[in-house]
Amino acid sequence: MDLGIQGRVAVVAGSSQGLGRAIADSLAAEGVDLVINSRSPEKLLQVKEEIIEATGIRVEAVPCDLTQADGAIDLIAAGEQAFGKVDILITNTGGPPAGMFEDHSAETWDEAIAQNLTSVVNLVRGALPGMKERRWGRIVNVTSISVKQPVKGLILSNSIRAGVTGFAKTISNEVAEFNVTVNNVLPGYTRTERLIHLAEAIAERDDTTVDSAYAGWMEEIPMGRLAEPRELGDVAAFLCSEQASYVTGQSIAVDGGWIKGLV
Numbered sequence: 001m002d003l004g005i006q007g008r009v010a011v012v013a014g015s016s017q018g019l020g021r022a023i024a025d026s027l028a029a030e031g032v033d034l035v036i037n038s039r040s041p042e043k044l045l046q047v048k049e050e051i052i053e054a055t056g057i058r059v060e061a062v063p064c065d066l067t068q069a070d071g072a073i074d075l076i077a078a079g080e081q082a083f084g085k086v087d088i089l090i091t092n093t094g095g096p097p098a099g100m101f102e103d104h105s106a107e108t109w110d111e112a113i114a115q116n117l118t119s120v121v122n123l124v125r126g127a128l129p130g131m132k133e134r135r136w137g138r139i140v141n142v143t144s145i146s147v148k149q150p151v152k153g154l155i156l157s158n159s160i161r162a163g164v165t166g167f168a169k170t171i172s173n174e175v176a177e178f179n180v181t182v183n184n185v186l187p188g189y190t191r192t193e194r195l196i197h198l199a200e201a202i203a204e205r206d207d208t209t210v211d212s213a214y215a216g217w218m219e220e221i222p223m224g225r226l227a228e229p230r231e232l233g234d235v236a237a238f239l240c241s242e243q244a245s246y247v248t249g250q251s252i253a254v255d256g257g258w259i260k261g262l263v
Contacts (some may be wrong), residue, residue, distance in 0.1 A: 004242030010088035011079045011190060013066055016043040017141055018192040019029050019093040022233030024051065030237060032088065033058040035079040039065055057085070066093055066119040067111070076126030085134065088240045089127040091120045091164075092142040098201040104156060112156045117163050128175065136208030137180035138146025138240040141168055142232075145186045145255050152203065154198075165251055172249035181248035182240045188218045190227040198236035222257035 010027050013021035016038035024034055028051050036051075038044050039174070041063040060082040064071035079086040096112035097104070104112075120141055123178040131137025143161040150158040167186060172182035189195060199213035206212075218224055232254045238244055239252065253259050 001243070002032045003237060003240070005088070005240055006177065007033070008087040009033045009035070009079060009083040009085055010240070011035040011037070011075060011086050011123070011127065012090040012091060012092070013037050013075065013119070014092040014094065016040055016047050018194060019082055019187055019190065019229055019232050020090070021047060021230035023090050023092070023142070026230065026233035027088070027240065028055040028057050028238035031057060033083055035060045035062055035075065035082065035086070036073050037062050037064060037066070039063060063170045066123070067114040069122050072119060072122035073126055080130065086127045086130055087136060088138045089123060090140050090142065090236065091123050093119055095144070096160065098153050099155070100153060100196055102153050109156070112160055116157070116160045119162050121167065124171065128180070128253060131180045132175060132178040133187060135179045137175070137178070139180065139182045140236050140239050141184045142236070143184045143186055143251065145188045145253055145259055146249060147186060148253065148261055149259050153202065167248050176248055179245070181239070181244065183248060184251040185236050185239065186253040187232045188227055188253065188258045189221065190229055194227060195226070208252065220258055221255070225256065227254060227256060
């Protein structure tokens with residue numbers, strides 16, 4: 001299917017690996033020019049070269065720290081300077097540390113909020129004026145299945161990503177008249193570096209093995225397997241498409257059926 005977004009420009013935060021990289025790859029396959037981002041210049045340049053070689057699209061690599069307001073401003077500005085516009089914004093940062101409530105200090109909470117909520121607000125603040133002016137835009141936030149069904153031992157993610165969901169739903173109504181859509185994708189248990197860290201945390205907490213953690217997750221998933229990053233990437237790309245122009249304010253789970261609720 002041609003998603004009708006060839007020639008659009010996307011800023012993809014946190015795109016040197018994992019889900020962000022998968023989304024960047026899916027958008028690149030549709031002919032979308034990219035601004036990619038991470039904290040590591042070396043990894044970012046490697047990803048840039050790989051995407052250009054695979055697709056021939058234009059790619060701008062911008063290393064910056066999105067927990068700082070200046071980082072978000074610089075990322076959006078780099079896209080506008082390189083390509084003259086930003087049509088698509090993918091907000092994505094690494095998940096906060098695992099643990100129970102009493103495991104986390106006030107400082108850890110502040111850091112998690114900056115990384116997973118404030119960064120989203122700052123990125124949207126930077127990209128939205130241009131989208132409204134051009135009367136076309138797509139914003140997709142990578143959150144988590146935890147916003148619909150809290151995950152044991154992930155109190156930071158459970159709490160903060162729910163805040164992103166409330167923000168996205170509210171702003172989607174404010175900008176719908178400008179043909180700007182705002183949606184969330186909710187990754188389930190997916191084969192990424194993040195999942196390795198979670199498995200290690202569970203193994204330590206429960207005095208078991210990493211393999212046992214993986215097996216426990218797969219027993220909970222009706223499809224009986226973990227997701228591949230590209231499966232999330234393709235859903236995110238569809239939400240950026242012309243075909244998804246009437247879809248906004250939604251949280252779409254890519255979880256193999258893990259969430260037990262009806263909505």
